[in-house]
Amino acid sequence: MSAQSAIHMTSAQASNVVALRPQVALTHQRGTRLVDLKPKYGGASSQVEVRYLWAGAAHAPTVVVQGGISADRDVFTLDGQPGWWQELVGEGRAIDLRHCRVLCIDWLVPGDFGGQALGSVSTEDQADALAAVMTELGIEAVEAFVGYSFGAMTGLAFAKRHPSRLGQLLMFSGAHRAHPMATAQRSIQRQIVRMGLASGQSELALSLARQLAMTTYRGSEEFSRRFAAAPEFRDGRFQFPVEDYLNHVGQKFVERFDVERFLALSEAIDLHDVDPGAIQLPVTLIGVASDRLVPLADLCELQRSLRGATLEVIDSPYGHDASLKEVAKVAPLLRQALNCCCGV
Amino acid sequence: MSAQSAIHMTSAQASNVVALRPQVALTHQRGTRLVDLKPKYGGASSQVEVRYLWAGAAHAPTVVVQGGISADRDVFTLDGQPGWWQELVGEGRAIDLRHCRVLCIDWLVPGDFGGQALGSVSTEDQADALAAVMTELGIEAVEAFVGYSFGAMTGLAFAKRHPSRLGQLLMFSGAHRAHPMATAQRSIQRQIVRMGLASGQSELALSLARQLAMTTYRGSEEFSRRFAAAPEFRDGRFQFPVEDYLNHVGQKFVERFDVERFLALSEAIDLHDVDPGAIQLPVTLIGVASDRLVPLADLCELQRSLRGATLEVIDSPYGHDASLKEVAKVAPLLRQALNCCCGV
Numbered sequence: 001m002s003a004q005s006a007i008h009m010t011s012a013q014a015s016n017v018v019a020l021r022p023q024v025a026l027t028h029q030r031g032t033r034l035v036d037l038k039p040k041y042g043g044a045s046s047q048v049e050v051r052y053l054w055a056g057a058a059h060a061p062t063v064v065v066q067g068g069i070s071a072d073r074d075v076f077t078l079d080g081q082p083g084w085w086q087e088l089v090g091e092g093r094a095i096d097l098r099h100c101r102v103l104c105i106d107w108l109v110p111g112d113f114g115g116q117a118l119g120s121v122s123t124e125d126q127a128d129a130l131a132a133v134m135t136e137l138g139i140e141a142v143e144a145f146v147g148y149s150f151g152a153m154t155g156l157a158f159a160k161r162h163p164s165r166l167g168q169l170l171m172f173s174g175a176h177r178a179h180p181m182a183t184a185q186r187s188i189q190r191q192i193v194r195m196g197l198a199s200g201q202s203e204l205a206l207s208l209a210r211q212l213a214m215t216t217y218r219g220s221e222e223f224s225r226r227f228a229a230a231p232e233f234r235d236g237r238f239q240f241p242v243e244d245y246l247n248h249v250g251q252k253f254v255e256r257f258d259v260e261r262f263l264a265l266s267e268a269i270d271l272h273d274v275d276p277g278a279i280q281l282p283v284t285l286i287g288v289a290s291d292r293l294v295p296l297a298d299l300c301e302l303q304r305s306l307r308g309a310t311l312e313v314i315d316s317p318y319g320h321d322a323s324l325k326e327v328a329k330v331a332p333l334l335r336q337a338l339n340c341c342c343g344v
Numbered sequence: 345m346s347a348q349s350a351i352h353m354t355s356a357q358a359s360n361v362v363a364l365r366p367q368v369a370l371t372h373q374r375g376t377r378l379v380d381l382k383p384k385y386g387g388a389s390s391q392v393e394v395r396y397l398w399a400g401a402a403h404a405p406t407v408v409v410q411g412g413i414s415a416d417r418d419v420f421t422l423d424g425q426p427g428w429w430q431e432l433v434g435e436g437r438a439i440d441l442r443h444c445r446v447l448c449i450d451w452l453v454p455g456d457f458g459g460q461a462l463g464s465v466s467t468e469d470q471a472d473a474l475a476a477v478m479t480e481l482g483i484e485a486v487e488a489f490v491g492y493s494f495g496a497m498t499g500l501a502f503a504k505r506h507p508s509r510l511g512q513l514l515m516f517s518g519a520h521r522a523h524p525m526a527t528a529q530r531s532i533q534r535q536i537v538r539m540g541l542a543s544g545q546s547e548l549a550l551s552l553a554r555q556l557a558m559t560t561y562r563g564s565e566e567f568s569r570r571f572a573a574a575p576e577f578r579d580g581r582f583q584f585p586v587e588d589y590l591n592h593v594g595q596k597f598v599e600r601f602d603v604e605r606f607l608a609l610s611e612a613i614d615l616h617d618v619d620p621g622a623i624q625l626p627v628t629l630i631g632v633a634s635d636r637l638v639p640l641a642d643l644c645e646l647q648r649s650l651r652g653a654t655l656e657v658i659d660s661p662y663g664h665d666a667s668l669k670e671v672a673k674v675a676p677l678l679r680q681a682l683n684c685c686c687g688v
Contacts, residue, residue: 120582180571181564184586188556192536195552199543208539212532212556220525220639227524231615238464240614242528270584271575292636295564 026097028078029054035132039113040122041271048112050129054137056101061143063095063338064130064158065102066151069265070257073104085148087327094331095146095338103142105130107150109264121264123150123272127158131165141165144338148172148323149294150265153272159279168282170337172323172330173291175298176276176305182293183270185216190266193259202259207250209262214249219290219319276305283309284337286330288322370441372422373398379476383457384466385615392456394473398481400445405487407439407682408474408502409446410495413609414601417448429492431671438675439490439682447486449474451494453608465608467494467616471502475509485509488682492516492667493638494609497616503623512626514681516667516674517635519642520620520649526637527614529560534610537603546603551594553606558593563634563663620649627653628681630674632666 030053038045053073054062065075067084076083076090089095089102108129110119134142145166147155152174159169178186189209196205215223227242283306287299296313303311314329316322323330374397382389397417398406409419411428420427420434433439433446452473454463478486489510491499496518503513522530533553540549559567571586627650631643640657647655658673660666667674 119580179564179568180584180586181559181562181567183571183584184555184559184567184590187584187587187590188552188559191552191555195545195548196539199545201539201543204539208532208535211528211535215525215528215532218525220523220636223525223528224523224641227527230617236463238611238615240524240527240531242524243531246528246531267582271582273574292564297568 025058026056026091027054027058027101029137030073033133033136035129035136037108037113037125037128037132039110040124041120043113046114048108048114048129050108050133051106052103052133052137053105054101054103056097057099058101060100062101062103062134062139064142064145064147064155065089065095065104066126066130066145066147066154068149068151069107069262069269070253071148071151073106075102075104084324088331088334094334100143100338103130103134103137103139105133107265109261111260119264120271121268123154123157123268123274124161126154126268127161130154130158131162134165141167143167144170146170146172146334146338147174149174149320150269150272153269153274156274156276156279157272159281159283160274160276163279163281166281168284168337169279170284170286170334171302172286173288173294173320175294176302177273177298178270179293179295179298182216185212185293186266186270189213190263193263197259203254206257206259206262207247207254209266210253210257211246211250214246216293217320219292219317221290222317222319225317276302279306284333285309285311286314286323286333287311288314288316288319290317290319291322293320369402370400370435371398371402371445373481374417377477377480379473379480381452381457381469381472381476383454384468385464387457390458392452392458392473394452394477395450396447396477396481397449398445398447400441401443402445404444406445406447406478406483408486408489408491408499409433409439409448410470410474410489410491410498412493412495413451413606413613414597415492415495417450419446419448428668432675432678438678444487444682447474447478447481447483449477451605451609453605455604463608464615465612467498467501467612467618468505470498470612471505474498474502475506478509485511487511488514490514490516490678490682491518493518493664494613494616497613497618500618500620500623501616503625503627504618504620507623507625510625512628512681513623514628514630514678515646516630517632517638517664519638520646521617521642522614523637523639523642526560529556529637530610530614533557534607537607541603547598550601550603550606551591551598553610554597554601555590555594558590560637561664563636563661565634566661566663569661620646623650628677629653629655630658630667630677631655632658632660632663634661634663635666637664 032049032051034047037048071084074083075085091097110121145155152171155169192209193205196202229241231238231240285299287296303309314322316326318325376393376395378391381392415428418427419429435441454465489499496515499513536553537549540546573585575582575584629643631640647653658666660670662669
């Protein structure tokens with residue numbers, strides 16, 4: 001099947017046309033490009049391999065879509081495991097591939113810079129990588145940058161550094177800087193992982209870091225509803241219902257993520273600090289009242305700095321994860337904002 | 345100085361009279377009593393050594409005061425390091441030792457039961473230990489039980505099991521059960537500590553567990569105000585201002601606490617589950633809107649079950665720690681409630 005083979009091609013030339021509906025010809029490129037990048041934290045300019053997905057209606061305008069640090073370029077997939085925003089990106093979906101193309105990259109890590117960088121990576125680096133890939137693909141400007149969490153932070157860096165290459169910015173649950181309480185929680189996650197690296201327990205440590213992260217992603221009410229049952233005495237100690245969930249979440253993460261990647265991207269969130277003052281283009285901020293990681297107060301502060309930006313609030317018990325779970329609430333916001341290019 | 349010698353006496357007979365003000369003779373007992381206790385989780389009845397402080401005006405009514413899991417019997421001290429509620433307990437203070445006596449014990453841990461218990465300890469065990477010490481000291485009933493955090497939970501267990509021995513209950517930032525989100529956060533703390541025990545990194549692990557606990561004790565706004573500065577590049581990596589604070593907090597805890605004690609008392613919070621339905625005596629609940637560990641919603645639920653209990657809300661950015669930091673807001677609540685025996 002041609003779509004599948006495209007998914008597994010990694011050369012810079014991977015490109016083909018897949019007719020998913022008789023009437024719409026969709027292009028689907030999933031490849032890599034070598035681009036020149038100068039990292040923010042030390043190091044000279046170097047050639048970096050950027051993995052991207054560019055898919056949708058041929059010749060339609062492009063929309064960048066970037067997710068959290070654990071998301072990859074597969075915002076949707078044509079087969080296999082669903083992409084991280086599968087229900088929102090596709091033909092007839094809120095980001096409608098009959099009317100636009102999505103462009104997404106895998107996040108860069110310091111190792112991609114070939115030992116040039118200080119060991120830290122920035123949202124500016126990610127934004128520059130996207131701009132360089134756009135140039136390689138012949139995309140002068142994208143209609144919109146839709147970012148969630150770390151993707152939203154990267155979108156702000158992109159708007160700051162490459163304003164002429166962007167029509168509008170949509171930021172879901174991401175701000176101009178990390179909140180110090182969230183930095184504290186991520187710092188502890190990184191310390192756990194470094195402790196595990198030092199003692200040969202890196203898998204357990206990464207699982208614990210993810211478990212801790214999950215307590216910051218989700219709302220308190222949701223946990224209250226799901227995990228109110230009494231503990232069981234098992235394997236020599238009391239086990240609480242929420243612990244089974246946390247262990248499962250941690251284990252799943254260990255299977256698909258690695259320690260160095262986690263350390264670098266977690267730190268990149270905390271290093272993120274973009275002055276939004278000079279940004280002129282239209283920005284829509286989307287926040288969630290139950291988000292413990294990115295408080296609404298920080299989005300209000302960002303809105304004030306941006307002057308004229310719109311702030312939408314999603315009512316959800318899912319906290320920072322609401323943009324992943326509340327498809328029915330996120331879709332209308334996307335449709336409304338992208339009406340110019342992708343609306344149905 | 346006789347007060348000092350009393351502080352260092354640990355026999356069951358330690359008792360003396362200290363004239364701190366010419367007009368008021370204060371008694372000050374800091375000793376141990378052997379009592380029979382049957383732990384909730386397995387094991388037969390056994391003799392347990394309970395360390396207590398009983399201090400205040402001779403022949404005045406007694407008020408039990410118990411703090412969080414890291415607090416000890418020294419709610420105040422006459423010299424040396426200040427007690428954990430030093431500013432609220434003393435002559436002329438909100439709990440006025442010219443008009444009452446305070447009774448406090450060190451929390452029991454499973455090791456105190458001499459290998460009889462399952463390795464878990466309960467708020468019921470702590471409540472029974474207090475009741476047994478009261479019997480030993482000849483205290484038929486106390487005027488009030490003032491508990492903060494784990495102490496509040498223990499107070500509820502005491503009211504349930506020994507209702508005739510108590511006039512009223514004041515619960516600061518503690519409920520009838522742990523919130524599942526807080527259980528999740530404590531479970532991760534215990535997993536970190538068990539991981540450190542397995543690899544010989546128990547001090548680092550205990551420090552990390554405490555750091556994580558601190559992010560749950562404090563409010564988000566306070567962190568935002570204190571730790572907004574940019575990171576510094578130091579010792580090969582970026583260090584965020586909040587990390588210096590967290591490391592300091594973790595280190596201080598390691599110096600005064602041990603791993604087994606932490607594991608047992610942290611678990612005891614999560615095992616706490618007292619049905620408040622049958623409790624008839626006057627109860628005052630004191631909550632804090634910014635408390636991330638004990639949400640006001642849980643205190644409202646407890647208030648409904650108790651029927652007729654009073655709920656007071658402290659406005660503070662200090663979250664779960666507000667009862668330790670907001671002396672000026674806590675004092676009037678104590679004075680009002682304890683008016684019958686300790687008011688000034």
